Amino acid sequence: xxxxxxxxxxxxxxxxxxxxxxxxxxxxxxxxxxxxxxxxxxxxxxxxxxxxxxxxxxxxxxxxxxxxxxxxxxxxxxxxxxxxxxxxxxxxxxxxxxxxxxxxxxxxxxxxxxxxxxxxxxxxxxxxxxxxxxxxxxxxxxxxxxxxxxxxxxxxxxxxxxxxxxxxxxxxxxxxxxxxxxxxxxxxxxxxxxxxxxxxxxxxxxxxxxxxxxxxxxxxxxxxxxxxxxxxxxxxxxxxxxxxxxxxxxxxxxxxxxxxxxxxxxxxxxxxxxxxxxxxxxxxxxxxxxxxxxxxxxxxxxxxxxxxxxxxxxxxxxxxxxxxxxxxxxxxxxxx
Amino acid sequence: xxxxxxxxxxxxxxxxxxxxxxxxxxxxxxxxxxxxxxxxxxxxxxxxxxxxxxxxxxxxxxxxxxxxxxxxxxxxxxxxxxxxxxxxxxxxxxxxxxxxxxxxxxxxxxxxxxxxxxxxxxxxxxxxxxxxxxxxxxxxxxxxxxxxxxxxxxxxxxxxxxxxxxxxxxxxxxxxxxxxxxxxxxxxxxxxxxxxxxxxxxxxxxxxxxxxxxxxxxxxxxxxxxxxxxxxxxxxxxxxxxxxxxxxxxxxxxxxxxxxxxxxxxxxxxxxxxxxxxxxxxxxxxxxxxxxxxxxxxxxxxxxxxxxxxxxxxxxxxxxxxxxxxxxxxxxxxxxx
Amino acid sequence: xxxxxxxxxxxxxxxxxxxxxxxxxxxxxxxxxxxxxxxxxxxxxxxxxxxxxxxxxxxxxxxxxxxxxxxxxxxxxxxxxxxxxxxxxxxxxxxxxxxxxxxxxxxxxxxxxxxxxxxxxxxxxxxxxxxxxxxxxxxxxxxxxxxxxxxxxxxxxxxxxxxxxxxxxxxxxxxxxxxxxxxxxxxxxxxxxxxxxxxxxxxxxxxxxxxxxxxxxxxxxxxxxxxxxxxxxxxxxxxxxxxxxxxxxxxxxxxxxxxxxxxxxxxxxx
Numbered sequence: 001x002x003x004x005x006x007x008x009x010x011x012x013x014x015x016x017x018x019x020x021x022x023x024x025x026x027x028x029x030x031x032x033x034x035x036x037x038x039x040x041x042x043x044x045x046x047x048x049x050x051x052x053x054x055x056x057x058x059x060x061x062x063x064x065x066x067x068x069x070x071x072x073x074x075x076x077x078x079x080x081x082x083x084x085x086x087x088x089x090x091x092x093x094x095x096x097x098x099x100x101x102x103x104x105x106x107x108x109x110x111x112x113x114x115x116x117x118x119x120x121x122x123x124x125x126x127x128x129x130x131x132x133x134x135x136x137x138x139x140x141x142x143x144x145x146x147x148x149x150x151x152x153x154x155x156x157x158x159x160x161x162x163x164x165x166x167x168x169x170x171x172x173x174x175x176x177x178x179x180x181x182x183x184x185x186x187x188x189x190x191x192x193x194x195x196x197x198x199x200x201x202x203x204x205x206x207x208x209x210x211x212x213x214x215x216x217x218x219x220x221x222x223x224x225x226x227x228x229x230x231x232x233x234x235x236x237x238x239x240x241x242x243x244x245x246x247x248x249x250x251x252x253x254x255x256x257x258x259x260x261x262x263x264x265x266x267x268x269x270x271x272x273x274x275x276x277x278x279x280x281x282x283x284x285x286x287x288x289x290x291x292x293x294x295x296x297x298x299x300x301x302x303x304x305x306x307x308x309x310x311x312x313x314x315x316x317x318x319x320x321x322x323x324x325x326x327x328x329x330x331x332x333x334x335x336x
Numbered sequence: 337x338x339x340x341x342x343x344x345x346x347x348x349x350x351x352x353x354x355x356x357x358x359x360x361x362x363x364x365x366x367x368x369x370x371x372x373x374x375x376x377x378x379x380x381x382x383x384x385x386x387x388x389x390x391x392x393x394x395x396x397x398x399x400x401x402x403x404x405x406x407x408x409x410x411x412x413x414x415x416x417x418x419x420x421x422x423x424x425x426x427x428x429x430x431x432x433x434x435x436x437x438x439x440x441x442x443x444x445x446x447x448x449x450x451x452x453x454x455x456x457x458x459x460x461x462x463x464x465x466x467x468x469x470x471x472x473x474x475x476x477x478x479x480x481x482x483x484x485x486x487x488x489x490x491x492x493x494x495x496x497x498x499x500x501x502x503x504x505x506x507x508x509x510x511x512x513x514x515x516x517x518x519x520x521x522x523x524x525x526x527x528x529x530x531x532x533x534x535x536x537x538x539x540x541x542x543x544x545x546x547x548x549x550x551x552x553x554x555x556x557x558x559x560x561x562x563x564x565x566x567x568x569x570x571x572x573x574x575x576x577x578x579x580x581x582x583x584x585x586x587x588x589x590x591x592x593x594x595x596x597x598x599x600x601x602x603x604x605x606x607x608x609x610x611x612x613x614x615x616x617x618x619x620x621x622x623x624x625x626x627x628x629x630x631x632x633x634x635x636x637x638x639x640x641x642x643x644x645x646x647x648x649x650x651x652x653x654x655x656x657x658x659x660x661x662x663x664x665x666x667x668x669x670x671x672x673x
Numbered sequence: 674x675x676x677x678x679x680x681x682x683x684x685x686x687x688x689x690x691x692x693x694x695x696x697x698x699x700x701x702x703x704x705x706x707x708x709x710x711x712x713x714x715x716x717x718x719x720x721x722x723x724x725x726x727x728x729x730x731x732x733x734x735x736x737x738x739x740x741x742x743x744x745x746x747x748x749x750x751x752x753x754x755x756x757x758x759x760x761x762x763x764x765x766x767x768x769x770x771x772x773x774x775x776x777x778x779x780x781x782x783x784x785x786x787x788x789x790x791x792x793x794x795x796x797x798x799x800x801x802x803x804x805x806x807x808x809x810x811x812x813x814x815x816x817x818x819x820x821x822x823x824x825x826x827x828x829x830x831x832x833x834x835x836x837x838x839x840x841x842x843x844x845x846x847x848x849x850x851x852x853x854x855x856x857x858x859x860x861x862x863x864x865x866x867x868x869x870x871x872x873x874x875x876x877x878x879x880x881x882x883x884x885x886x887x888x889x890x891x892x893x894x895x896x897x898x899x900x901x902x903x904x905x906x907x908x909x910x911x912x913x914x915x916x917x918x919x920x921x922x923x924x925x926x927x928x929x930x931x932x933x934x935x936x937x938x939x940x941x942x943x
Contacts, residue, residue: 154921238460238514329497
């Protein structure tokens with residue numbers, strides 16, 4: 001990997017973050033130079049969504065923070081500075097909670113749930129999709145394409161409602177909502193972790209089901225192409241074991257585009273499964289976002305959006321850096 | 337070993353080989369009642385237009401015909417009595433490379449793009465080792481470097497990926513892989529297509545040298561008549577899935593007996609036997625709707641009435657020369673030219 | 674596959690088109706009937722907390738959701754076709770600029786951006802504005818895929834022939850490229866519609882939809898908000914899910930069928 005490429009790629013990442021932050025700054029101010037903070041606080045107070053005693057302290061805090069008497073460009077530069085130091089300000093609805101703190105509390109839940117389910121879904125789906133396109137796989141595996149396609153077509157939150165109803169409500173196998181049992185102390189103990197695990201089964205199941213379909217579908221297409229490649233034919237002619245050809249020649253090559261997609265998807269999980277969290281009242285970032293939307297808590301909404309965009313940009317960048325390790329044909333050094 | 341050396345030991349005996357493809361419009365006989373004997377240590381060239389069944393024949397020997405194709409009948413017996421067409425999955429797997437190896441057609445794309453060349457060779461060798469007999473990494477690497485030396489590659493190539501190799505180098509790597517277990521029979525399917533002329537010559541020389549060292553039989557498939565003339569000792573001509581003529585290379589080129597072979601030879605530019613043939617006049621053959629009698633009769637300039645109804649059989653017309661044509665069944669002494 | 678998909682979508686369309694003849698759509702308004710009724714002969718799909726008859730809600734809501742998808746899909750696809758053809762056919766700096774922009778924007782998570790836009794204009798959202806919000810992101814993927822398709826088509830023999838015959842760029846695009854890409858474009862359009870419906874339902878389920886129109890997503894939002902699940906009112910959420918799944922799978926089958934038409938190579942595989 002060349003130094004030159006690294007610098008360019010990091011610059012691209014910073015540009016994306018800057019653009020996202022700028023949109024976040026200017027869109028609410030697009031009107032006639034109004035004071036977005038006070039205006040929104042007013043709305044909130046009017047609809048009773050805000051504790052009155054917090055308002056004055058908060059307006060003061062914001063005025064100091066943003067220097068609202070200063071010219072717009074100074075405000076903008078301050079805002080950018082805050083963004084890049086991850087200072088996201090105060091929550092409008094829950095003053096004096098800080099946005100960064102709220103997101104920080106929620107992120108481990110989201111990452112834990114999403115990362116595990118997406119990886120399981122990816123592994124299962126990739127394998128099933130690859131097998132469904134492999135000529136010497138059993139017939140029943142090759143006939144799985146249609147049900148897998150159907151699964152991938154249904155959004156995970158809808159699958160979530162269904163599993164919640166059947167496994168949670170009717171069979172009472174799993175708790176209906178939350179990340180852990182209410183009243184239980186969130187301390188690191190085996191009991192607590194088991195409880196967390198128990199709570200995560202249903203939301204994870206919903207995501208895994210949809211992810212399996214999604215990855216299987218993509219993998220199937222890639223595998224159809226790959227299984228016709230000359231190197232597969234030669235590997236067979238050379239008497240390699242079917243299993244070896246499948247994994248090290250077929251799967252390994254067909255998976256390359258899937259891995260790029262996985263990078264994007266890992267980043268998108270946080271965003272994409274927001275609604276699953278809402279349905280299961282899971283204490284992750286999706287629920288934070290949902291509550292913020294319900295309370296018109298714009299600083300929190302903007303903060304979540306910004307963090308999501310940043311994390312996705314970061315993961316995509318890392319994927320770009322690591323991809324040459326997986327595909328020797330791609331190289332970031334200049335070739336002659 | 338020369339063909340005329342008298343002492344000809346049979347390596348592979350193909351009898352009544354039939355490969356069919358099931359299509360919506362009926363069954364296509366891609367390989368049609370082929371009888372062919374290959375001798376130990378000889379270089380045999382198989383020539384035919386595309387679609388004549390020569391590649392299918394090779395794939396059938398390795399039992400790599402994929403649905404909708406299948407081997408419908410026949411036998412292919414090695415010198416120890418093993419019938420390639422009767423082996424089960426694991427048995428045929430063990431025969432591949434160890435006894436019958438293949439040098440691929442498209443070397444450009446025949447190596448796994450995400451594996452280093454050396455690793456691919458080592459993996460292939462390991463897959464054929466008995467459990468518990470897998471040599472250590474160092475021994476494997478030595479073996480690969482030795483193979484590379486024999487095909488004219490530098491040891492450093494082992495650490496490279498396919499995309500870092502030229503076409504010729506890739507084909508050498510494929511040849512190194514093919515000879516890694518000292519096979520008795522090497523099937524080479526147009527091994528030099530897509531290579532430039534100079535590299536073609538080098539590759540063919542390498543293949544010839546290795547064939548000599550291993551005393552292996554090479555079955556070379558292709559349509560480059562010049563290459564065939566230089567490389568093969570005996571040549572077989574295929575048309576429409578049938579073997580129509582087999583004979584020593586000099587006889588095929590200078591005294592062809594089958595009308596199809598005659599047309600083939602005469603379509604080569606005269607000044608030297610070089611270049612590819614460009615096919616011959618007439619409508620190509622449809623395997624789905626083959627003509628009755630001799631498959632070639634609609635295009636044959638010498639066809640007689642009987643050709644429309646009677647199917648000719650491969651018969652010896654001269655020393656070592658076999659022809660499948662009614663003209664020769666009528667009168668064995670009159671050459672058809 | 675194509676036929677099965679078209680049948681499913683036709684069924685959904687007929688439901689929305691013929692429904693008003695048999696059912697009074699006024700019952701889709703709150704307080705129209707007795708609330709919290711299980712499905713019965715009188716209310717085949719039951720009623721919700723606010724006294725809406727869910728059969729009437731579906732008859733009104735299904736076409737609304739389809740409209741959002743079609744509108745957003747059309748806008749996104751038109752932009753995508755225009756930019757994709759320009760980028761792929763013209764090449765050069767225009768191509769670099771368009772491709773760069775699309776590739777950068779594609780790394781930004783769509784739903785999050787939509788959330789941000791929709792929450793800013795939340796009070797003003799109507800069905801049509803909803804479609805526009807979704808359309809603002811629906812053009813990127815078509816642009817990208819159409820561009821690469823045009824790029825390969827451009828090198829084909831018949832395009833080169835047309836050039837030699839003195840056709841100008843516009844003629845080549847309209848007479849040669851466009852007709853040949855038609856099945857491909859149709860598949861792309863179906864995907865764009867599918868994506869638009871998925872996004873709009875997602876936004877609506879978060880409450881960021883037209884507050885006064887009973888689209889499928891909004892129905893699910895109300896069901897979630899009023900804890901229909903835990904209260905055992907399964908019909909409230911299961912019925913819109915059924916319709917959404919029907920639409921999704923139908924569109925997916927159509928897209929897959931069209932894809933097969935566009936690349937005969939894939940046919941062997943299936």
